[in-house]
Amino acid sequence: MTRSEAGRAQVLVVEDDKGIQELLRFTLVCGGCQPLCVETAEQAETALGGTLPDLALIDWMLPGKSGLALTRKLRGERRTRRLPIIILTARGEEADRVAGLEGGADDYIVKPFSPKELMARVQSVLRRCAPQFAAGTLTVGPLALDTVAHEVRVAGQRINLTPTEFRLLRFLMANPGRVYSRQQLLDNVWGDHVYIEDRTVDIHVRRLRVALGPAAEHVVETVRGAGYKLCAQPGTPPSEA
Amino acid sequence: MTRSEAGRAQVLVVEDDKGIQELLRFTLVCGGCQPLCVETAEQAETALGGTLPDLALIDWMLPGKSGLALTRKLRGERRTRRLPIIILTARGEEADRVAGLEGGADDYIVKPFSPKELMARVQSVLRRCAPQFAAGTLTVGPLALDTVAHEVRVAGQRINLTPTEFRLLRFLMANPGRVYSRQQLLDNVWGDHVYIEDRTVDIHVRRLRVALGPAAEHVVETVRGAGYKLCAQPGTPPSEA
DNA sequence: CGCGAATGTTACGGGACTGTGACGGCATGG
């Protein structure tokens, strides 16, 4: 589900020109997005330290660190690797387009742009990168996962998870009861073409179970020969009457 | 079922550079695929006139007709429209990535590539395009089989099945009332090119009946001299013509 | 009733699958 379906898509805007920033903000709000505006790459990184937005809109020309450098950095870090990025560039900098796409941007927009074009591209990128998770709190059995605050609670008790454990649990909680093979989990939690051993999934499932503690570790079920799934009713052994 | 599960996936390789072609062939064979190599787009079209492969690996730079043109043509024809395509492109042609994906490719690989990466992407695309087992819940008599959750219930009571028992029951429930010989069951449940004793099927049928319990064991019927079938109405002897 | 073929039933050894602990690499932060 796109966040544009359930709530507003959060868009991080990195733009030093106040006028353009206001235009972007206005356009995005009118288009149903929730903009978060900063002016420098450094501020952007600070903002990205918290909850990840659904999309980053980055100006090519920034004071200090350039938009390209920021893009490359975001692509280099696991946490932000899959964050959709749109580059804003001025007319006549066509050569930069190549560099921008090389740097990992998903799309680019040439200034001056029409609000219509901006929203079209934003929606397009959001749609393409969409199969994400609805904002809000997922609840399965004794588990509660806040996708915005990045918090997980077991019977109300807050626990700490590593990034991978969190994404794994989030994915499973988004589709409870559904069995996923190790490969499917790698595709959906780690990313499409990442070459990692199947068994690595087992390790993270174990670490996740340990982190969940005895109260909830059995919520993550092993389906022998098939994969793993989340069981909504723990303590219901499938034994016969 | 993907061919990668039962049998080797056939991959058409369109690459004019002999060295790279050999590397591709070697990598694919090691990865469990069955490559068919040609050097030009024309030869590729000829090869595609026969049995369709499971995947096409097309070099971007080809003598004469380009890989993009070939991709577009394949996407334009009904017969090859759904054929998964991966584009091979050289470093520095990143801009072509967009054109390639817009042209209808499912993925692209940048040369030079590692064998591991190649196989990861090939497998990923094959998985993504693999025909799925019909999702949903199959119901026959007192039996209910959830293909997604991998759960089986007898009169609402959940039971545990081993992987083979589950596949066997799933196949029978997908085609209730129809008689299958032991060999047919081996082909469909175990996979095509497996040589296993016929009697093994009997064993698993028994184990399945035991697992189903007295309430439903008679749903799996023996047709003497023919094989096994699932009877929708237990207690209703099949009326032959 | 007797016989052979087909099927049901039991037992068992090998192997596949998963759980578990440990290790080294890598990036981050001081």
Added chain:
DNA sequence: CCATGCCGTCACAGTCCCGTAACATTCGCG
């Protein structure tokens, strides 16, 4: 520079599953 935390891989152990063999039973038929 080191310390820390996270991650991916390896190796080992336990468990479960599966295919085969062997024996028992039932069915079909004369």
